[in-house]
């Protein structure tokens with residue numbers, strides 16, 4: 001992998017360095033999203049993002065997980081992708097602990113319906129996942145999930161994005177890695193709560209009728225971004241944007 005921007009960087013990319021969180025991320029919530037998209041903006045093929053990403057994308061995906069305090073994800077992605085817990089190899093655990101992070105970051109799932117299977121692989125985790133839900137979620141489903149996760153109410157009929165981030169911050173989880181999906185992404189970005197977007201552009205056309213990286217109700221204004229880094233490998237672009 002090599003740098004296109006900044007242009008004077010050395011040829012060999014250290015991904016830990018390239019994707020280091022800014023200093024302030026330890027003190028307040030800093031939300032970084034990570035998506036892969038086709039050249040025509042598709043965020044899934046057959047309901048999965050896997051077919052879009054190559055080796056470089058998988059490397060970035062893993063690195064971002066290893067740098068964060070918590071992986072935040074919407075229930076749609078958990079169901080579509082049969083999400084599992086974060087896997088951190090022993091050497092990376094040591095690095096994380098030395099840097100003051102927990103050995104393994106939990107996954108936090110956002111759901112209004114609490115329609116998640118307590119027997120799903122996500123809940124067979126070394127670190128207890130967090131379920132961010134709302135008062136309107138059926139009590140029996142919430143109770144079932146409380147057996148396998150920490151269940152936190154962050155709103156009445158829906159999860160308020162700011163309340164979800166506050167609940168994570170209360171638990172010391174401020175370096176937030178938002179892995180989607182498009183619906184949750186649009187809500188955080190639309191509320192002005194997205195600090196950074198890491199976007200892999202894969203060299204393929206996904207074709208018509210695909211989800212994009214933001215879905216749901218439209219915004220009155222676009223959210224402006226500033227391009228701060230571009231890496232490339234095997235025809236893929238790895239773009240890093242911050243909120244303008």
Ligand SMILES: NC(=O)c1ccc[n+]([C@@H]2O[C@H](COP(=O)([O-])OP(=O)(O)OC[C@H]3O[C@@H](n4cnc5c(N)ncnc54)[C@H](OP(=O)(O)O)[C@@H]3O)[C@@H](O)[C@H]2O)c1
Pocket residue numbers: 034035036037042043044046047048049052073074075076077078080081110111112113114115158159160161179180181182183184185187211215
């Ligand atoms: N290309 C990529 O990098 C990438 C990344 C992630 C996902 N994807 C793709 O995106 C697709 C899934 O899209 P999606 O939009 O359904 O994903 P999503 O945003 O993960 O899930 C939507 C669901 O999340 C919950 N949710 C979101 N915002 C909420 C809020 N404010 N309050 C309460 N619940 C909230 C709801 O769950 P309940 O229905 O349980 O209430 C909602 O139905 C999949 O095909 C996946 O492969 C692609």
